[in-house]
Structures are given as C-alpha cells and as structure tokens.
Amino acid sequence: MRLVLVGPPGAGKGTQAQILSSKLGVPHISTGDLFRAHISQQTDLGKEVQEYLDAGELVPDEVTNEMVRERLAQADATGGFLLDGFPRNVSQADVLGGLLAASGHRLDAVLEFRIDEDVVVERLLARGRTDDKEDVIRHRQQVYRTETAPLLDYYADIVVSIDAVGDVEEISERALRALRDAK
Numbered sequence: 001m002r003l004v005l006v007g008p009p010g011a012g013k014g015t016q017a018q019i020l021s022s023k024l025g026v027p028h029i030s031t032g033d034l035f036r037a038h039i040s041q042q043t044d045l046g047k048e049v050q051e052y053l054d055a056g057e058l059v060p061d062e063v064t065n066e067m068v069r070e071r072l073a074q075a076d077a078t079g080g081f082l083l084d085g086f087p088r089n090v091s092q093a094d095v096l097g098g099l100l101a102a103s104g105h106r107l108d109a110v111l112e113f114r115i116d117e118d119v120v121v122e123r124l125l126a127r128g129r130t131d132d133k134e135d136v137i138r139h140r141q142q143v144y145r146t147e148t149a150p151l152l153d154y155y156a157d158i159v160v161s162i163d164a165v166g167d168v169e170e171i172s173e174r175a176l177r178a179l180r181d182a183k
C-alpha cells in the first residue's frame with residue numbers, strides 16, 4: 001500500500017503512522033523525523049535545515065524532494081510506504097506523483113486526520129519539542145492551512161477522512177476500517 005497521511009501538526013500522525021505501518025507492513029517515512037535525525041547527527045543537510053524547523057517554516061522543496069526521492073528508492077519502500085509529513089504542498093505532490101509514475105505506481109489513498117486547531121495547539125504545548133513554542137506552533141498551523149490543506153482538493157479522489165479525536169487505539173481502528181471501506 002502507498003499511503004500519505006495529511007493533517008495539522010499535532011494531529012497524532014506520527015503515533016498512528018507507527019501503528020499503521022506495522023499493521024499494513026510498509027515502512028513509516030516521516031520527513032520531520034528524517035530532518036531531525038540529520039540535525040542531531042549534524043550533517044550538512046541538518047545544518048542547512050535547522051533554521052527552518054526552528055521557525056516552523058517549510059524546508060525548501062529542492063532539499064525536501066531530494067531527501068524523499070532517495071528514501072523512496074531504498075529497497076524497503078519499493079513495495080509500499082506510509083508517508084508522514086510529505087507532501088506538504090502541491091508542488092511536492094507533483095514531484096511525488098512523478099516519482100511514482102516513473103516506476104508505474106500511484107498512491108492508493110491519502111488519509112486525512114480531522115481535528116480542531118485549538119485541540120492540537122494544546123497537545124503540542126504539552127509535548128514540548130524544541131519547535132513547540134506557542135508562536136512557532138501557531139505559525140506551523142498557519143502553514144498547514146495555506147500550504148498543506150489544499151492537498152485535500154488535489155487528492156480529492158483518494159482522500160479518506162477520519163476523526164482524529166479519541167484514544168490512540170480507537171483512532172487506528174477507525175483508520176484501518178476507513179481504508180478498508182475505501183477500497
């Protein structure tokens with residue numbers, strides 16, 4: 001299965017991605033995690049992207065797209081994947097479509113996490129990652145609304161939406177059921 005998760009920062013995509021990845025037997029690929037790994041290992045890419053993460057801005061598309069292209073070319077991702085945090089704008093979605101088409105594939109579904117902005121801001125403030133300061137959180141929500149939410153129209157034909165408020169287990173069941181019903 002080739003799946004993309006879309007939802008505002010703090011919607012619980014990372015948590016669900018881990019569960020769904022093991023249930024569906026495909027690797028979880030999180031661009032946020034990949035960037036944070038580069039930053040903690042102080043690679044050249046890490047040094048280049050740190051300021052964007054700290055400010056809650058999107059990393060420039062050339063950098064992000066290339067990192068994703070390399071990751072998707074790895075052996076474990078050839079049979080399917082669960083992308084978390086990519087694409088985050090329409091231009092990245094075009095690039096992803098091109099990469100998949102080149103190998104004769106396409107996305108099976110885009111799973112949308114629906115949740116109120118006030119709820120996610122509360123959660124992120126409680127989480128306390130280095131980019132979880134209130135002004136940065138608000139900015140990430142705004143970037144989501146303007147850059148990422150348009151993907152829901154772009155992918156209208158394959159969007160599967162779920163209510164992302166509830167217990168972790170309840171939400172993964174909802175997601176699996178919704179994906180099954182969408183087939």
Ligand code: ADP
Nearest residue numbers: 009031032052053056057058059064085086088
């Ligand atoms: P959250 O969902 O809380 O925003 P992520 O871990 O998904 O957290 O992303 C953290 C940061 O990593 C983003 O604010 C952005 O700076 C960067 N990032 C992640 N994915 C992308 C992407 N596809 N394009 C550009 N920047 C990205």
